[in-house]
Amino acid sequence: MKSVRIFTLKSILISGAIALGTVTASGQMAPFGEKNDVAYSKLLWAAMEKLNLAGPDAINSFPYEGTEPHGFVLETFYTKTTINGHTGELVIKRNYGPKGVEVEAVQADRKKHLGAITVMFKREAGFDSDNQNWFWAKYLPDGSLDKNPKGMMLAGKVAKGADKGCIACHTSAPGGNYIFTK
Incomplete structure (x- = not known):
């Protein structure tokens, strides 16, 4: 026994x-920053450049005061684009700084004050059904991906399951669509 x-x-x-x-x-x-996420983020950046919403020929809108974690001055664009045959909603936010920067200073020299471009793109059904299939990316002004403190590229299901980060914050957006402004 x-x-x-x-x-x-x-x-x-x-x-x-x-x-x-x-x-x-x-x-x-x-859940993010993998090779497939990085490759998709490059397709997304190219689509934004084609729409003149990113890159050296990007159009401008009227900047407004922002809040953290985004820039202290922001520009936001809403449109749709098609990537790999899928058309989805595209939200682009240009984040300007540093802290204390005025809207007028950004208007006078956007390039000097641009810190990052944060993007949400609604992917095909099944990409991340837990979070309405949003693809998240944070680009540096040159179009390369930003990284988190652990060196992970910020593209894909960024910070999925975490208490802080893109998804955790945007789940609280009014209207339940993960978008705070429109």
């Missing part, structure tokens, strides 16, 4: 270790 208990205890411990290893491995998998 004693050997049966030991065998059962060993089986439980081994099964538990395997389960823990599986959870740990899956917990370490990044």
